[in-house]
Amino acid sequence: MELGLVVLWMAVFLLLGFAALPLSAWLLPETEYIGFAIPLALAVVGVVAHLVGQVAFGWPALLAGLAVLLALSVTAAGRTEVDLDPDRLTEYGLVFVAAFSLVVVIRGIDPSVAPLPVAVGEKFLDFGLLNTLERSGSLPPESMWFAGESVKYYYGGHLLVSLLSTLTGTSTAYAYNLGLAGVYATLLVTAYALAASIVRPYDVSRWAAGAFGAFFVGVASNLETALRLAAWLLPDGAAEPLASWAGMDAGVAAWSPADFSYWDASRVIPVEPGNPDSGFTAATEFPLFAWLNGDLHAHMLSQPFMLLVAGLLLAFWRSPARHRRLLLFGFLPPLVGFLGFVNLWSLPTALGLTALTVFFVPENPLELLPSAVRSRLLPLADRGRVHDEVSRLIFAALSVAVVALGAVVWTLPFWAAVVLGTPDQSVGYWDQWTPLGPLVVVLGGFLVAIGFYLARALREQDARARQVWCLGLVFSWLESRPYSASRRSGSRSR
Numbered sequence: 001m002e003l004g005l006v007v008l009w010m011a012v013f014l015l016l017g018f019a020a021l022p023l024s025a026w027l028l029p030e031t032e033y034i035g036f037a038i039p040l041a042l043a044v045v046g047v048v049a050h051l052v053g054q055v056a057f058g059w060p061a062l063l064a065g066l067a068v069l070l071a072l073s074v075t076a077a078g079r080t081e082v083d084l085d086p087d088r089l090t091e092y093g094l095v096f097v098a099a100f101s102l103v104v105v106i107r108g109i110d111p112s113v114a115p116l117p118v119a120v121g122e123k124f125l126d127f128g129l130l131n132t133l134e135r136s137g138s139l140p141p142e143s144m145w146f147a148g149e150s151v152k153y154y155y156g157g158h159l160l161v162s163l164l165s166t167l168t169g170t171s172t173a174y175a176y177n178l179g180l181a182g183v184y185a186t187l188l189v190t191a192y193a194l195a196a197s198i199v200r201p202y203d204v205s206r207w208a209a210g211a212f213g214a215f216f217v218g219v220a221s222n223l224e225t226a227l228r229l230a231a232w233l234l235p236d237g238a239a240e241p242l243a244s245w246a247g248m249d250a251g252v253a254a255w256s257p258a259d260f261s262y263w264d265a266s267r268v269i270p271v272e273p274g275n276p277d278s279g280f281t282a283a284t285e286f287p288l289f290a291w292l293n294g295d296l297h298a299h300m301l302s303q304p305f306m307l308l309v310a311g312l313l314l315a316f317w318r319s320p321a322r323h324r325r326l327l328l329f330g331f332l333p334p335l336v337g338f339l340g341f342v343n344l345w346s347l348p349t350a351l352g353l354t355a356l357t358v359f360f361v362p363e364n365p366l367e368l369l370p371s372a373v374r375s376r377l378l379p380l381a382d383r384g385r386v387h388d389e390v391s392r393l394i395f396a397a398l399s400v401a402v403v404a405l406g407a408v409v410w411t412l413p414f415w416a417a418v419v420l421g422t423p424d425q426s427v428g429y430w431d432q433w434t435p436l437g438p439l440v441v442v443l444g445g446f447l448v449a450i451g452f453y454l455a456r457a458l459r460e461q462d463a464r465a466r467q468v469w470c471l472g473l474v475f476s477w478l479e480s481r482p483y484s485a486s487r488r489s490g491s492r493s494r
Contacts, residue, residue, distance in 0.1 A: 002174065005168070005170055005174055005178060006100075006101075006104055006178065006181075008168050008170075009100075009164070009168060009170070009178040009181070009182055010096070010097060010100055010182075010185075012164060012167060012168055013038055013096065013100075013182050013185065013186065014038075014093060014096065016038060016041040016042065016045070016069075017034075017037040017038035017041055017096075018037070019041060019069060019070060019073055020037040020038070020040045020041035020044070020069060020073055021033070021034065021037050021073070021082050021084070022073040022074070022076040022077035022080065022082050023037075023040060023041075023044075023069070023072045023073045023076040024036050024037040024040050025076065025080050025081070025082045025083075026076035026079050026080040027040070027076070027312065027315065027326075027327065027331055028197075028311055028312065028314075028315040029080070029315060029318070029319060029323070030197075030200065030315065030318040030319070031193070031197035031200070031311060031314060031315050031318075032092075032192075032193040032194075032196045032197045032200075032206070032210070033193075034088055034089060034092045034193065035092050035095075035189050035190055035192055035193020035194070035196070035197075035210075036190060036193055036194075036308055036311045038096070038186050038189060038190070038304075039186055039190050039304040039305055039307070039308040040308060041069055042160055042186070042304075042305075043305055043308065043334075043335055043338050044065065044068060044069045044072065045062070045065030045066060045068075045069055045160070045163065046065070046156055046159060046160050046163075046338050046341075046342075047065075047334050047335075047337070047338045047410060047411075048061070048064050048065040048068045048069075049061035049062060049064065049065040049159065049163055050139065050156065050159060050338075050341065050411065050413065050414065051410075051413070052064040052065070053138060053139040053159070054138060054139050054413050055138060056137065056138060057133070057136050057137060057138050057139050057141075058136075058137070058166055059166060061163070062163045062166055062167060065163070091207075092189055092192070092193070095185075095188060095189045095192050095210075095214060096185045096186070096188070096189045097185070099181075099184055099185035099187075099188040099189065099214075099218065100181045100182060100184070100185035101181075102181075102184075103177075103180055103181035103184045103185070103291055104177070104178075104181050106291070106292060106294075107177040107180065107181070107294060110294070111177060111294075112294075121293050121294065121295045121297075122295040122296075122297045123294065123295055123296070125153075125297075126158065126176070126295055126296040126297055127172065127176055127296070128144040128145075129141070129144070129151065129153070129155050129158040130158055130161060130162055130165070130172040130175060130176060130179075130296070131144065131172050132144045132151065133155070133158060133159060133162035134162055134165065134166075134172055139159075139413065140155075140413070140414075140417045140418065141155070150417055150418075150421075151418070152418055152421065152422045153298075153418065154298050154340070154341055154342060154343055154344045154414070154418065155298075155341075156298075156301075156338060156341035156342035156343075156414070157183070157296075157298055157300075157301025157302060157342040157343070158296070158301070160179075160301070160342075161175055161176075161179030161182075161183075161296065161301075162175070164178075164179060164182070165179070176296055177294075179296060180291065180294065180296050180300075183296075183300065183301055183303075183304060184218065184287075184291050184300075186304040187217065187218060187287065187303045187304045187307070188214045188217065188218040189214075190304045190307040190308060190311070191213045191214045191216075191217035191218060191307055192210040192211070192213055192214040193210065193311065194213060194307050194310055194311050194314070195209045195210050195212060195213025195214070196209050196210035196213070197311065197314055198314065216445065217287060217307075218287055218288060219288055220286070220288075220445070221262070221265040221266075221286040221288065221289065222265055222268065222284060222286060222441055222442045222443075222444065222445065223440075223441045223442075223444040223445065224246075224248075224264055224265035224268050224441050224442075225260070225264070225265055227242065227243075227246050227248070227441060228248070228252060228255050228260075228264070229257070230242065231243050231248070231252050231253055231255065232253075232255055232256055232257070236253045239252065239253040240253055244437075245437040246437045246438060246440075246441050247268065247269070247270060247435050247437050247438035247441070262288075262289055262292050263289075265284070265286065265289070266283060266284055266285045266286070266289045267281035267282070267283065267284065268281065268282075268284040268438045268441050268442055269281060269282040269284055269434055269435070269438045269439065269442060270282070270435065270438065271432075272432070284442045287300070287303060298342060298343040298344075298345075299343050299345065299346075301342050301343065302339055302342040302343035302346045305335065305338065305339045305342060305346075306339060306346055306349065306350065308335065309332070309335060309336065309339060309350045309353060309354075310353060312327055312331065312332055312335065313327075313332075313353055313354065313357040315327060316328060316332075316357060316361070317357060317361055317362075321363070321367045321368055324361075324367075324368055325368050328354075328358070328368065328399060328402075328403065329402060329403075329406070332354065332403055332406075333402075333403050333405075333406025333407050333409070333410055334406070334407070334410040334411075336350045336351065336354070336403055336404070336406075336407040337406070337407030337408065337409070337410040337411035338410070338411065340407060340411065340414075341411045341414045344419070347407070351400050351403065351404055354399065354400050354403055355396045355397070355399070355400045356396075358392075358395065358396040358399045358400070359392050359393065359396040360392075364388065364391070364392070365391075365392055365395045365396065365399070366391060366395060368395075368399075
């Protein structure tokens, strides 16, 4: 890979982030807005380029996106102060450069289409999307599999990489891996900023929180490797029950660190729990797995924008009512729409986060309504706890509906051409119980963090509240018992 192109792509990402700093500072007060600037810049360019690209893709769409980004930043600069602290800028720049360099080194060592003999992945699709976008004069691009038909896929992330390829004058042969490195670096710097933003009100090191956030998002996997190490260190008599409970293969006791493979942790939960010998497992991929595997796929390209959604919602939580209206009804809909355009499966998660944030916001969310409407509804919500909870629930549902509608409107060409234009699409549901052991292996890190939070919350509650929490945990444990019995009997009944 050309070293000059590596430096050029790093510089372009960082310059886009620098251009978006005033906009990021305005939209995300009380956060580490510097770390959100790069995904925000990419989102603005992507939303505008998608709309303009329906008429003329390539340079016209790219220039329109850049012009809107600069216009928004100039407007924001007149509304807020931007702290251009050199130390803080250097800190986030180093996080980005380190993450970018890591993927460049990985792909430089193993740039092949199939890094493992057992899996090719999605590289033919991803590289094909880049090439068909490069040849497109307008959107949607033509399908590379079926001449004369448009792409029936969510291609927003590939559109961004294609635009960056155009901006830097880079062929897709290089843009594929450089785009991969850029998105990964954007993910880590956003995770760093989000974690550091969360701890701002607390007596916690901002740097330590950011480092932990970047590590657990961009480097760590689930607990599968840790359990393999534990089984390797334990005597066989103790290792075998542990491996059985976690759903690992029978030979795990003979495993050693020399046998490590990043693939193992990506396939933990069995698809057919009643038939452990089937060999089929669900994809439990963690972010670094995908970048090691080298796909430039939708579920990877959407991750920085999901964290940007979380950052906007955190700013919503900490802002006064006027700014909350701007975030919730002004900037969140196009961002959520773009997130769905990048990876449609991320859309429910973004809407779910929005619903939870609006429902649990400290002040009554009815404060977001116009004063005339608010003055009539707030007295109803103030009648008691039940009325308050019901009003929160209704307003959260209505807010999500408005955000979802706005998301569709901002990306309407994508919905018309791809989502509604593909009538044979269907959604499959998991129709089996997930074994408790493998589920804990996949979600164990989250459970530990939630456990610490609950322990602290319980310590601050009265005895009656602690009894309710304990009763809930007992019921949760009892709920898992039927599956355990069916697993021992070999039944697949639910």
